[in-house]
Amino acid sequence: MAAPNTALRAVRTGMRMSQDDFARALQAAGHRVGEPNDANKRLVQRWESGAIAAPRPVYARALEVVTGLPISLLGFDAVPGGHVADDEHGGHDLTSPVSDLATPTPTSKPTAVHQSYEGVWLSRYQYYSSGRGDSFAGQHFVVLLQHGDRLTARSLPGSASSSLSLDLTVDGAVVTGTWVEQTDPTGYYRGARYHGAIQLIAEPTGRRMAGKWIGFGKDMDVNTGPWELVFRDASTSKATLDRYNTSAA
Template sequence: MTARSARRQEQLERAASLRAEGRTWIAIGTALQDRYGLKALVAMRLAHGWGQADAAAAWTAAWPDDPKNFKTFSSWENWPGPTGHAPSLAVLDRLAQLYQCNVADLLSRWGEHRSADDYESAEAGDAESGTLAWQVGHLELDELSRSMDHWAERLPREQRRALLLKLSTATAVAAGRSSTTPVAAMGTGPKPSELAGLWRSSYRFFSTGRAEEFEGSHRVRLRSEGDRLTGRSEPNGTGMIELDLRTDGLLVTGSWTERTATDGYYRGAVYHGIMQLVLDPAGRSMTGRWLGPDKEFAINSGDWMLTRA
C-alpha cells in the first residue's frame, strides 16, 4: 500500500468513527479538513465514506438524466489547481444536496490547501485569488458571507472584528478609487462635471437596537474630479456622510462613510460601505442600494437615493 492510499484509508476510518459518534456531515467534513488539510469538496465526500466513483454513482442515481463518472469528480476536486475545472453554481447546488450541506460549506477555506497532491505551491497564490474571484462572481450574499466566516477563522480572535472592518473599508475604497476605467456599462450619461452641485441624499436602514426602520437624510455638495464625484454633507442632528463615487455611463459606483453625531443614538460611531446607483439620463436623480456592516459586523443593505436639491 502506497503512502497516499494509506493516508486515504486513515481518513476514511476517521470519517467512519465520527459517523459512529453521531456527528453531522458538516462536522465530519470540517474535522477532516482540520486534521488532514483537505479541500472542502474532498472532505465532504469522504465524510460519507465515498470514493470518487461512489460519489459519481450517487449523483447518477439522483439525477439519471445527467450522469457523472469519477473523472468528473476528480476534475472538480482538483480545482482551483491547473488540472481542475471549476464546478458551476448549479453543480455545487447538487453536490450540496448530495453531501447534505450548504454550498458555502463546499467552498470554505478558499484554496489554502497547498500540498503536492493538489497543485504546485508556486501557483497557490494565483489559485486562491481565482477561487475568491469565482466566489464573488457567483455566490449570493449570504453564501459569500458564510464563506468569509470560514476564512475569518484564520485571523487572530482578539483582532478579528477590527481586521474585518479594515478589510471592508479597503474594499469600499477600492470600489470607489479603482484606477481601471471600464467601458460604459449602461448608455451615455451626463459628465461628472454636470453632476456637481447640491444634492439631497436619503437612505433607509434597519436599527436592530430599536427594531425599526429609519431614513437618514442629508444635503450633500458633490464636486467633480475627472470621472470621480466626491462630497461631504452639511452636519445635522444625526451626523454627516462622505461619498466617493465614479461614473460609468448611467452607473454610479463607490463608497460611503457615515460619522454619527456624538450626542445621538449611535454616539459618534463611524460606518463604512459601498453603493451603486443608476443615474437618471437627465442627471436629476440617482437611485440604488448601499451595502455595509453594522456594529455586530452583520452585512446589511438598503435603498439609497440622491436627488437634485
C-alpha cells in the first residue's frame, strides 16, 4: 500500500486551502507561466494518498509556483538533480483510460530571462520601531524558485522566529513585487501580519539584489527601509535546505 504524502497535505492545509481551492490555484499558476494544466480535486487526492508518487513536470512546476517550495520538499519521488520523475513510460496523473488520448498540453514560448536566481539566499532588511525608538534588522534564509520571469521566495522555518514570503517579477535587472511577514506569536509584535511592496536592483553577477521595501506600521503609517538578498547556494535539494534551516541572525 502506498504511503500517504503527508508533506503535501501539511503544506496545503497550512495555506488554508481545500483540495478544490488547491486545484484551482494550480490551474491559475499554469496559465500564469504559460503551461495550462487540468488539476482537479481528484488529482490532489491521489497525490496526497500516495497513489501518484511523482507528478508530471507540468504539474510539478505549478506546485512550485503555488507553494513557493521546491518539489523535493513536497513529499514526491524525484530523480537525481531535483527533477521530478516524468511519465514517459506510462505513468499518468489521471485515472481514466481516456487519459492516454487527452489533448496534449499547449505550451507557450517562455519569457526570456538571462539570469537564473534559483537557490538559497540570505534575506536582510532594516526597519525602525517607533515603540522601542531604535532600528532593527530582520534576517531569514529563503529558498528562491524561478519560473520564467517570476520568482517566489519562502523563508526556511528554522532561520527565524517569523515567516517571510516574497512574490517577485524580473524585468532585466529590476526585481519588483510584494512581501508578507508573519511575526513571532511570542515576540514584540505578537504574531501580527505585515505586508507591502519591494523593489530591488540585481547586480550583474546575479549574486546580490538590493533596494527598498515599503509597508504600513502598527500605527497605520507608511514606512520604508533598505532590503537586500545575498546569494548563498544554487542547490534546492533537501540536504541543502536542511543545512540552511538554522538561525540567519
